[in-house]
Amino acid sequence: MTEDDFFDEMILRMSQDDSLNDCVEGCIDDYTDSDGNKVPGRGKCKGRCWAEFGVRVLDAILPF
Numbered sequence: 001m002t003e004d005d006f007f008d009e010m011i012l013r014m015s016q017d018d019s020l021n022d023c024v025e026g027c028i029d030d031y032t033d034s035d036g037n038k039v040p041g042r043g044k045c046k047g048r049c050w051a052e053f054g055v056r057v058l059d060a061i062l063p064f
Contacts, residue, residue, distance in 0.1 A: 023049035 024046055031042035 020049055020053045023052065 027042055027045035027049060031039040031045055033039055
């Protein structure tokens with residue numbers, strides 16, 4: 001896989017599903033109360049977003 005192929009694959013994968021930014025923004029929306037305060041669970045939600053992103057990157061890099 002060439003470097004260009006790698007980046008093309010990453011762009012394709014990220015466009016098919018929610019992006020990391022969309023996921024994190026969703027966490028902020030879901031774990032913020034009406035006064036703008038953080039609600040417990042926001043960090044776990046963001047961590048899950050980053051973990052999913054890491055899996056996508058590894059899936060694109062490593063041939064299975």
